[in-house]
Amino acid sequence: MNNTILKLMLTTSLLALAGQVQAQTANAAQNTTTSADDKAEVSEVVVTGTRIVRPNNQSAAPITSVTATEIEAAAAVNIEEILNRLPQIAPDSQQNYQDSDGRQRIKLRNLGFERTLVLVDGKRLGTMNGQDAGIIPTSMVQRIDILSGGASSVYGSDAISGVVNFILKDDFEGLQLDANYSFYNHENKTTIVTPVAQASAFPTPIGTVNDGGRKDITLTYGKHLFDDALTLSGFVNYRDADVVPYADRATSACQLTQSVVDGPLSCSISTYSPSGYLSPQGGSNSGSVYLNNPDGTRTFVPYGIGEGKAANPYDGYSYQRESERLNAGLFGTLKLNDSAEIYGNVIWFKDESYNRFPTRVYSYTAYGSTPYSVNCNNPLMSAAQATGICGTQAGTSTMMPLEVRYRFDDLPYTLDTYVNEGVRATGGVRGVFGNVWNYDIGGVYARNQQDYTSGAFAEFEKVNRSLNVVNVNGTPTCVSKVDGTDPNCVPFDAFQAGNNDQALADYLFTGQSGTTTGVGTLYDLVATVSGDLAEYGIVSPWADQGVAVSAGLEYREEHWESTADAIYRRENGGSDVSLSQSVVEGNIEFQAPLIEERKYAHLLQVNGGYRLSRYDTNPETFNTWKIEGLYSPVQDVTFRAAFNKAQRAPTVIEMSQASNISFTRQGGSQNDFCAGIARQIQDPNDPTKQITVIDAPTASREVCRATGLSDALYGSTSLSCPNSQCTVRTGGFTVDPETANTTTFGVVLRPTFLPGLTLSIDRFIIDLDDSINYNDYSYYQDGCLSSGGDAYFCDKIVRDPVTGALYASAASNPTTGFISQGTTNAYKSKSHGWDFQGQYGLELENFGKFDWVFNGSLSTRQSWQDSPLRPEINCIGYFGSCGGQFVPEWTHGLRTTYTIPNDRLSVSVNWRYVSSLTHTSNSGDPLLGWVEGGERKTFYRIPAYNYFDVSVAYKVTDDAKLRVSANNILDEEPPVIPNSYNVSLARNNTLPQRYDSLGRQISIGLTVNF
Structure with a gap:
């Protein structure tokens, strides 16, 4: 200082x-x-x-x-x-x-x-x-x-x-x-959600529930000493709250969706089924989608709504979050004389709370573009299942690319954990001088720390190893355990409904909880x-x-x-x-x-x-x-x-979001709205052939001019961003108060x-x-389009002056060819x-x-x-x-x-x-x-x-x-x-x-x- x-x-x-x-x-x-x-x-x-x-x-x-x-x-x-x-x-x-x-x-x-x-x-x-x-x-x-x-x-x-x-x-x-205990006493009645949830075969709570218990206990002590010249007091406070999941309220038995205005209601459903969702990604049955029969017979049934089939993705979400908090504080004043009193206090706290998610093996797409794979002679598959997945390769050692999605309903939920811990201390001296003037010289020190630990997820390689299984003396065993590559591997029976193998979960989900x-x-x-x-x-x-x-x-x-x-x-x-x-x-x-x-x-x-x-x-x-x-x-x-x-x-974070520059590729809501849109149609003169037609851009010529595009490039297919992902630059703004x-x-x-x-x-x-606001690229892109070319939005779309493109290479730290986003001054x-x-x-x-x-x-x-x-x-x-x-x-x-x-x-x-x-x-x-x-x-x-x-x-x-x-x-x-x-x-x-x-x-x- x-x-x-x-x-x-x-x-x-x-x-x-x-x-x-x-x-x-x-x-x-x-x-x-x-x-x-x-x-x-x-x-x-x-x-x-x-x-x-x-x-x-x-x-x-x-x-x-x-x-x-x-x-x-x-x-x-x-x-x-x-x-x-x-x-x-x-x-x-x-x-x-x-x-x-x-x-x-x-x-x-x-x-x-x-x-x-x-x-x-x-x-x-x-x-x-x-x-x-x-x-x-x-x-x-x-x-x-x-x-x-x-x-x-x-x-x-x-x-x-x-x-x-x-x-x-x-x-x-x-x-x-001070001690308090509270809970919810609620009568679940039939609501508009009830028949919709029942149509999706989801449980619907009816009747009285008493849940959501919360405790709050505080012990406070204080003492005045030396004829009240010294005052000391302190407290300890403990609070906790029990979880209330969505599924325990009739109004949230499922997430209601209405895809069309005034159209029918439906529930959000998930392919992460407790029966297991499987889809071969190769062979003669590539792209087929199967669900293990909920009756446990190791046969396949079509994926869809029904008991034990599609899952409710949000039934276990927290309506009241589980949490626990401990606070403690100390206060003190020491009056030296009428002109000076020393004061100070400190409060410390720590709390832990959780966001709940179903425990799942994620789709391979969560890791990249390479599917999982299963050996076609996996003993956990029935003959019918092997044929459905591997076709003519069933019973062989061929490795078949496979999509696997699985929800473990009876295992503990995956928890994202937030731990907030901090201390706040103040102190100083105050008093009166000259019979007129009050003074206070003091300060605050505050430190807040948050540790976020993501819920455990299965490693891609572990899932792959657990799907590559052979018989050893009549016992299904991972190949990686046989050859010593991974002696801890546990076979993943993804071919049976209701798998809740704790040993499998311990193998798949251990050690994959990152913390920031x-x-x-x-x-x-x-x-x-x-x-x-x-x-x-x-x-x-x-x-x-x-x-x-x-x-x-x-x-x-x-x-x-x-x-x-x-x-x-x-x-x-x-x-x-x-x-x-x-x-x-x-x-x-x-x-x-x-x-x-x-x-x-x-x-x-x-x-x-x-x-x-x-x-x-x-x-x-x-x-x-x-x-x-x-x-x-x-x-x-x-x-x-x-x-x-x-x-x-x-704030310091807003300053960083404004000034620090980074580049990513993002799928814009319009891609490049000035690009011509190429699509294939049947040749009207030859039904056996396809021809390419170029549709007009989404944006008008005037809007595209406002982004700096020349009329000569308007509607060019060369403007289309690769894989519909344009370059987005975050930062590069100056932010005023x-x-x-x-x-x-x-x-x-x-x-x-x-x-x-x-x-x-x-x-x-x-x-x-x-x-001061954070605006992402779609804010400027959509604003430029909907406003008809307002420079306030369109100026944030910075085109390559020669090609007009918006897909500059991020590695080159470009000055053009991107859409902006970040913290800046709004209106x-x-x-x-x-x-x-x-x-x-x-x-x-x-x-x-x-x-x-x-x-x-x-x-x-x-x-x-x-x-x-x-x-x-x-x-x-x-x-x-x-x-x-x-x-x-x-x-x-x-x-x-x-x-x-x-x-x-x-x-x-x-x-x-x-x-x-x-x-x-x-x-x-x-x-x-x-x-x-x-x-x-x-x-x-x-x-x-x-x-x-x-x-x-x-x-x-x-x-x-x-x-x-x-x-x-x-x-x-x-x-x-x-x-x-x-x-x-x-x-x-x-x-x-x-x-x-x-x-x-x-x-x-x-x-x-x-």
Whole structure:
């Protein structure tokens, strides 16, 4: 690190958001439920979205807070379960996603996790590429603040869509045990999937199931020493979850497909049958396809749908992934005097989770173009089978090329394993000097490592050896065992249905699990000072409080390393990567009360902030800023508005994807759309002959000109890429920071005539320009064709200037003759809407109290625009061809809690609502794919969903509290849609991110203080 930077940081002070702020006090500043006593408190408060500390601080940007009480009532085991209930968060259910890597990411306003800054006690969680919010145990969360709108001027890059700040319980005293157990209690009923699955001879579950058990246990201990000068606390947390396979839910008994709009439904099927799929690739029966008879008679039957024939490829996929996690943390503060307090904490975690796949011998095409081979006198084949495979060579030692696909149904599943392990440590010194100035000098070290180990697969040579079998004293034996080539070889009986030989599996699938490791590391040093200038007379003549300011400096380094073992490299290619990026930032911020406690102006305040950032990977320095205002004509009403210019620099991985150049050959979706298409037809003058005709290219002459092709070469067959694989160049782009102009404005009502009521309405407008995206070659190829020659797309198709070809040799590092792909700046994205919040506490003398908390969001725009010449596409309220987005127009949560007078018992009911979604084909908007007369008649609408959750908490004693919760108590089934993978990247016929897809969830929890 630069010594000058270090000296500047050590001589500058900065406020970091302290984690020991009283939750009720902070909530008062952020428009959440408070009591009258809380409002009277004037201790210094910390508000997410500013680094200024002062009494009666208020946020000019809308903030949603979730308290520990709400988290308890929701019976959440992990962070994503809490956040998925909030309208401001794009739901993301990694625990219900088969292809997850185990990490929990947070996405505000549907703008991607890379645009949401995640903080813990006001400091960064980790690197953007490697962070995992699952590091945070729900039992240790005191409060979660969600700030909508850009906050780059306060916190730096990444805060494009907003900030999620986790405030932890780091000032605990005593010994506490929190234990929770939850499971799903679901009734499988006949659904639209049931008859389709039955027609494919797949099992269909009916009746009540109790599954998906999850445990969450936390032990917390804390102690105050030396008259509270030293505070120490720590926790240990253990969580695990049992697997729930697709086959255990009626709605996912098979993957529904609908190949034709409004056509018949069918199930996805697989040739990897438990009966064995065989096809000779030579001899007189070459190309024939056989299936071993499921009755075990060693005869062949035609491949097709039927009991024991075609398999369900996804029945064992994880609807809830099996996982196990261990967390531990230590917190400490040492107050030396009023001017200095040393603080620090460290959290360590390790989790392991799995993606399940059927154990299979793969087709030879997974390894290359050479088939397996079997000896035609293999004793495991019956005479009829030998004749079917070898024809006239049956019974001889001839080696016949053979396709083999086999699924072992009764053997353990193949597991892709993800192990995430990391540590996050923070520390520093903070305090007050000069009776005015608060300072904080501290930093964060975070390291996240992910080890991905692919499931074991059979070596090609081992499969071949196990198929070459002869009789030795009446015992089928591998030839390689006889001749000593491979003494461990076990014969593969691929000619009998239901082979589940564990010894064979141990031979075929041992030692073929490659591992790749990714490590993200963050070093973040922050130092700032903040103070109230009233002490120096800098006060508006119409205000009581002075102008408050903060200023500071930040140095941040991010590293990313990716390595792999020899097995992984052999099977997947690639090379080791080591990337790094650093930034120096300076920022200032002010709050200026202009008028206070005057007629028609209870408060008029202006806030502002400015940050200057310099990344070592970008030659340009860029700046971000904010301007905010608060106006309360009377105490009951506050108008607020904020405008932010937020910018995000590319991450280290995005920089690598943009700049590092590599070449591959890919089968383009159009091949070269300017090439003439040659095909053979029957000669009309001589039926015994074939002639070649050249069809016109897919693209028009104008589109091809836009790619740089001369008219003379238009339609030439010489343009066709060999084997339909054009050269694709990845990288070679320069990526600039993306910019978001974010605006929020609204009103907060706290009527004095109705104490305990707070209402707020806020408008958010996030306009993102030059968004940083990864676009593959088909994005540019398809965009150029469909746009009629838009240079934004067509310029990425770089032709050889002489031949016009797109198939340059990658070995020559060409500068022309390819289609581009990689990370670069795209055009525009937008997220607009309204947030509605309300809290009310009603005390009933001698009858207890009621509390209501409401949080709703009306989305008006979730759109993108690919280029200046293409129209903007708005996907609010639609699913289908919306780039994986499915954003309902309206969502809300309303929690009602009743507590008896002695606080011994409380009952809470939560109502979650998700408005309907319509398929884009029925949108009436041509931009979304609608064509007149082309509306869908089936699966065109997902109705509105209402979920109800109930929670009861009872204090058994003053030191023990029992909780029982039921989420989705009515056991609502998720909506069913065919081809769900095209919409949600899930094969379970629904959108598991958005809907409660596994049914009613029962939870039992206990908290005991010792």
